[in-house]
Amino acid sequence: MKPAAFAYLAPTTLAEALEMIDRIGDDGKILAGGQSLVPAMNFRLARPGTLVDINGVAGLSGISGDSARGISIGALTRHAAFHTPPFSGPLADLLAKVVRNIAHYPIRQRGTFGGSLSHADPASEWCLVTATLGATLHIASLTGTREVAAADFFRGTFTTALQPSEILVRIDLPPLGAGWGTGFYEFSRRKGDFALAMALTALRIEGGTIREARLGVGGVADRALRLAKTEAFLVGQPAHAETFAAAAAMAQDSIDVSEDIHAGADYRRDLLGTVIRRALAEAAA
Amino acid sequence: MSDKIKITLTVNGTAMTAEVEPRRSLADMLRDDLRLTGTHLGCEHGVCGACTVLVDGKPVRSCLMFGVQANGASVRTVEGLADGDRLHPLQQAFWENHGLQCGFCTPGFLMLAAGALEENPDMTDEEIRDVLSSNLCRCTGYQNIVKAVRLAAEVMKAGPAPQATRS
Known part of the structure; x- marks a missing residue:
């Protein structure tokens, strides 16, 4: 139950992280919360040659906006941030309800919103939220940022539109204002x-x-x-x-x-x- | 590829350094490199919770974090709970309420409850059960663990006991 050896990189900026994953290609894996990737590595179901740990990358976490205008979620935002959302209204109520169903309390301290979408488990709660509400996903690479609708992002079990040289950086959820x-x-x-x-x-x-x-x-x-x-x-x-x-x-x-x-x-x-x-x-x- | 990386961190308030392979889990680093064997390993894939420690105040599975990721972090383990010979209120409550039998899962339960109570000292019974559902115990049947955490919460809210005065 120990992972195979790998090289470890810890970028501190998005530009640095993008350069690393572009250079490493298929042999690399992005490490965010690690609550699905690390068990897979411990079982040796996953054996990436290099891990690019984005936990130290500035500017990838946080929630902004509100129910009436819609919200933006940094990809590295931990699930636990939704235990008590920093805004109110129907969208906040929904996310606070949903988050209590994601794994367990300690897993939610570490697992991330963007990591959950990128992993694309068919039973992922955040995947359901983004697919149902029609979220827009912002995906960065060395050539710039592209926007992908949630409907086009999920391709099947553990399969998404993400390329090895890309990082999901932000997720926009549309408004669910008063009356919903x-x-x-x-x-x-x-x-x-x-x-x-x-x-x-x-x-x-x-x-x-x-x-x-x-x-x-x-x-x-x-x-x-x-x-x-x-x-x-x-x-x-x-x-x-x-x-x-x-x-x-x-x-x-x-x-x-x-x-x-x-x-x-x-x-x-x-x-x-x-x-x-x-x-x-x-x-x- | 398996070159060791040198990191510094704080464990139970003490600055420490370690030189570890990237694949070394935080749990193994604590146990084998820093000789803090109070943190136990059960399943090693995030299911049992025996390895729960606090990283920057949050309870996490130390088998699902690599030691190198704790660079610069403040880690607390079960060894940091007691104050000398005086047990932490959670330890005292587990002792008094028969919250353990074999004790293997206990360090994980203690750190889980410590972190959760620091975030919310007023957890309802339902919230306590929800938090504790993340860890496995094969002896007690959980009821006494729930009871111990509930009673410890009250003691922790009331503050340190009068006899706890130290010079």
Whole structure:
């Protein structure tokens, strides 16, 4: 359970880090929080020749903005920063709810928002947040910075649009201002485990009718899925249990649910319906 | 490739230096290079929490950090909890409430609880259980650990006991 030997680099500026990963190429790995990479290295499932530790790179952490204007999240921002977000409103409430489901308290002190997206675990809560809310990811390389929509960033299990010479530096989440209600529900067998299914939603309800809807699910396919068709169905419907059940059934029919050692497809499809109904009910409460 | 790197850090308030291979975990560095064997290693992949230490005040898995990453950091381990012969309130509460049996997981639980209570001295029972859910104990069944942390929180909030006066 000891990692294979590697060379260690600790840049202090983004320019330095970009130069290093460009030079090293495929043999290098960026070390951020290390809460997924280091276990993989301890098991020797990952054996990078060089680690570029970006923990000392200035300017990569922090949260700015607010619920009404949207927020910017530095890629190196630790999960724990969302235990008590530095802003208020529906977006803050949602992120504070979600973060409590990410692994455990000590893991959240170290793991990072950008690291979670770059790792792209299908059951990652932050991947679900960015996919569902339509985040914009800012990716830096020696040739400049490009913007990628979350919808185009996640390509499959542990696979993203990131190239070896690129670093995810910032994530912008769009506004969820006054009038929005949010819901999140995750099922795992034990506290802190990876979700077998989870749903995240935001609803804007006026006079009992849904006016705008965001809905996404995670842990049930090779990546987090935003359910655009179900969102469209929800708009104009009354915000009550019957609508939520119909939305859940629609999602269950449209997703080719994954199957693994932890849960069969039928069980997971059943869970999928439950987590969607519960998340929607919470957003409407 | 496996050249050693020299680092300096503070451990339990004392400045220390170490020369370690980059692949040396913080846990192994503490145990094997700095001879602080109170930090235990269970699973070595971040699941059991036995190796939990405080890095710059935050409880982290020392098996998921490399020693070189602690360069310039302030690390606290179980060896730093007691004040001479006087146990830390958490240690005293674990002792009095049978919060341990074999004791292997105890250093991790103590450092986890110490860090969490420093961040929030007023944790609810639910919050205490949520924090403690990150570490594994195979003996006690957890109930007495929860009880010990709850009681220690009260003692820590009340401040040092009167008999603790030192010259």
